[in-house]
Amino acid sequence: MQAELLRTYFLNIIALTPSELERIMSHYHERKVPKGEFVLRQGEICGFEGYVLEGCFKISASDAAGMEKVLYFAAQDWWVMELDSFTNQIPSKLDIQALADSVLLEISKADKEKLYKEIPKTERLFRIMSHKAVAAWQQRLIRNHTMTAEQRYDHFITTYPDIAAMLTNKLIASYLGITQEFVSVIRKRRALKKS
Amino acid sequence: MQAELLRTYFLNIIALTPSELERIMSHYHERKVPKGEFVLRQGEICGFEGYVLEGCFKISASDAAGMEKVLYFAAQDWWVMELDSFTNQIPSKLDIQALADSVLLEISKADKEKLYKEIPKTERLFRIMSHKAVAAWQQRLIRNHTMTAEQRYDHFITTYPDIAAMLTNKLIASYLGITQEFVSVIRKRRALKKS
DNA sequence: CGCATTATTTAAACTAGTTTAAGATTAATG
DNA sequence: CATTAATCTTAAACTAGTTTAAATAATGCG
Numbered sequence: 001m002q003a004e005l006l007r008t009y010f011l012n013i014i015a016l017t018p019s020e021l022e023r024i025m026s027h028y029h030e031r032k033v034p035k036g037e038f039v040l041r042q043g044e045i046c047g048f049e050g051y052v053l054e055g056c057f058k059i060s061a062s063d064a065a066g067m068e069k070v071l072y073f074a075a076q077d078w079w080v081m082e083l084d085s086f087t088n089q090i091p092s093k094l095d096i097q098a099l100a101d102s103v104l105l106e107i108s109k110a111d112k113e114k115l116y117k118e119i120p121k122t123e124r125l126f127r128i129m130s131h132k133a134v135a136a137w138q139q140r141l142i143r144n145h146t147m148t149a150e151q152r153y154d155h156f157i158t159t160y161p162d163i164a165a166m167l168t169n170k171l172i173a174s175y176l177g178i179t180q181e182f183v184s185v186i187r188k189r190r191a192l193k194k195s
Numbered sequence: 196m197q198a199e200l201l202r203t204y205f206l207n208i209i210a211l212t213p214s215e216l217e218r219i220m221s222h223y224h225e226r227k228v229p230k231g232e233f234v235l236r237q238g239e240i241c242g243f244e245g246y247v248l249e250g251c252f253k254i255s256a257s258d259a260a261g262m263e264k265v266l267y268f269a270a271q272d273w274w275v276m277e278l279d280s281f282t283n284q285i286p287s288k289l290d291i292q293a294l295a296d297s298v299l300l301e302i303s304k305a306d307k308e309k310l311y312k313e314i315p316k317t318e319r320l321f322r323i324m325s326h327k328a329v330a331a332w333q334q335r336l337i338r339n340h341t342m343t344a345e346q347r348y349d350h351f352i353t354t355y356p357d358i359a360a361m362l363t364n365k366l367i368a369s370y371l372g373i374t375q376e377f378v379s380v381i382r383k384r385r386a387l388k389k390s
Numbered sequence: 391c392g393c394a395t396t397a398t399t400t401a402a403a404c405t406a407g408t409t410t411a412a413g414a415t416t417a418a419t420g
Numbered sequence: 421c422a423t424t425a426a427t428c429t430t431a432a433a434c435t436a437g438t439t440t441a442a443a444t445a446a447t448g449c450g
Contacts, residue, residue: 061337069340071333084330087323093334116319123318124311128282130325135279137332138266139288142256144339145264145372149437168397177340182437184399344407364428377407379429 002053003028005077006105009051014125024122027115028105033098039080040096046085048106052078055102056166060095060174070174073099075163079129080104086112100166149178150186197248198223200272201300204246209320219317222310223300228252228293234275235291241280243301247273250297251361255290255369265369268294270358274324275299281307295361344373345381 006028007021016024033039033055040046042062057074059082071094074080085092086109107115115122143152153176157164164172169187173180201223202216211219228234228250235241237257252269254277266289269275280287281304302310310317338347348371352359359367364382368375 061341063341067341069337071337083326083333087326087330120315120318123315123322127318127322127325130322130329131278131282133329134325134332135282137329137336138278141332141336141339142264142266144336146256146258146262170397179438180398181400181439185437188399363426365426374408375428376409376430380407383429 002103003030003105005053006051009077010125013128014121016121020119020121023119024115027107027111029107031104031106033102033104035098035101038095038097039104040082040085040092040094042093042095043091044085045089046082046092047109049081049086049109049112050079050104050106052076052080053103053105055098055100056163057102058095058097058099058171060097061093062095068095068174069177070171073160073163073167073171073175075160075166099171144177149176149182150189152176153183153186154190197298198225198300200248201246204272205320208323209316211316215314215316218314219310222302222306224302226299226301228297228299230293230296233290233292234299235277235280235287235289237288237290238286239280240284241277241287242304244276244281244307245274245299245301247271247275248298248300250293250295251358252297253290253292253294253366255292256288257290263290263369264372265366268355268358268362268366268370270355270361294366339372344371344377345384347371348378348381349385 003025007025010016010021010024028051030053031050035055039048039050039057052074054076057078057080058070059072059074059080060068060070062068080096082092082094082096084090085094089109143155147155153172156172156176169183170180173183176183198220202220205211205216205219223246225248226245230250234243234245234252247269249271252273252275253265254267254269254275255263255265257263275291277287277289277291279285280289284304338350342350348367351367351371364378365375368378371378
């Protein structure tokens, strides 16, 4: 049972008795998501919070012209949801799509609220997770403002080699905020340097 | 007593009895910060979380070469802290400096932990605040990836006219991730359009 | 397998934004 | 108030990254 991963995840953040942990886990349900499937589309209300057991997801924003920008990728041990939409039950600004056959552990909005009531300690758990997320987004912004495209590319593929390996250049480009053509140039440049 | 602002802030997020609210407020202490003073420097451990009653702060990151990048500005009704440093008591990656004579309502790390214990509901309060912050940072990143420098400039000065009014071009440029010279160009372009 | 679609590479022309430098304005300071 | 320092503007030269386009390679699919 791979759900062990999520148990470990929670225990790394906060101390939980075995019974608390199991009560938390009981609200999460496994869901298989085939490659290509959208688990959330712009405009829909995000009814779930998902922990990735297997596979990989793309969380992206698209403008009116259909131009898509990848916000982040979520592989094993990451979370997928539209926080704003889930928390405030408002239409989602983002799309979430499986990039590979994937498995999620999902919790519904209703169950999440139940969880907070049943085990108040989970408020703390998710508060701390959220604090980490804020710090990470701040660092991402700083990287975008201080590093060149090539440096950001390097950072991405060395920090997340497993995720990068399953992505197309086009997706990496979108994540980095540059064009796929320029990713090609960067890759060529790096290939020359190494030889 | 301007602390009323903070009471309103909290009540807009979560329902609190008058006594709960006052117990929360009792942990916050007013602190005057003269213009130019650093309330946190890179490498120090952030021991406080501050709510801005008056004035304005600059939260920034500086690299080894002394190049400074403004992450955000915090004026009235905003928060100043280094979340990662405060939460995990690790050295701060950021500087926080008053851009004007300012007044903070501060809570220490120890008092914050006390607060969480005394009034568990505050875990929820700060979790929700943190969720809003994550959503805001995501939107900021999307703007950086989809808008031109001029569009970002427009967005900033129309969304935060009061803050923008008290900032130099240099600071706005740093926040937007462009040079001060280019801000000059943008301003000229806009001045010509209007006439 | 064979076809169609999509991703990748390459290159030339282009542009948004940078760099450098100098002069003009404004603000801080003794 | 005078002087120093800092900010702001302008402009010319430059560069990182884009756009367009065409050719090639890889992939999905009936």
